[in-house]
Amino acid sequence: MIAGDEIIGAEWTSVLQPSLEQCGYQPRLLQPAILQKLDGELLEGIAASKLLIVDVTEAGPEVYYAAGYAARADIPIIWTAKNDGQSRTQAPKEWIRPIPWESPETLAELLRQRL
Secondary structure, X not given: OEOOOHHHHHHHHHHHHHHXXXXXXXXXXXXXXXXXXXXXXXXXXXXXXXXXXXXXXXXXXXXXHHHHHHHHOOOOEEEEEEOXXXXXXXXXXXXXOOEEEOOHHHHHHHHHHHO
16 A cells, blocks of 8 residues: 555545455565665565555655556556645656545445455
């Protein structure tokens, strides 16, 4: 899981992570501060992933870099964007169609249906 900002990361840790565990995944949260230090170990962890959930709400270039790395490794990516009327989503609309969500609980349910 890659969160676009620290607040979303905290929301995801408390709600989304347990939901993904119930679906049989072993989620790991990568926040922007971690992604800014892209190193071999982090890239190996991304390459070993079975799925990447990427939130583009307030996302910086490091989020897109990590997602691009995963895409190059043929790892499926689910894009999300918080739809609260206040956050900025910087997703290029032509090739990324994020799942809009308003609360972590809503996103967890949407992901359970998709997975």
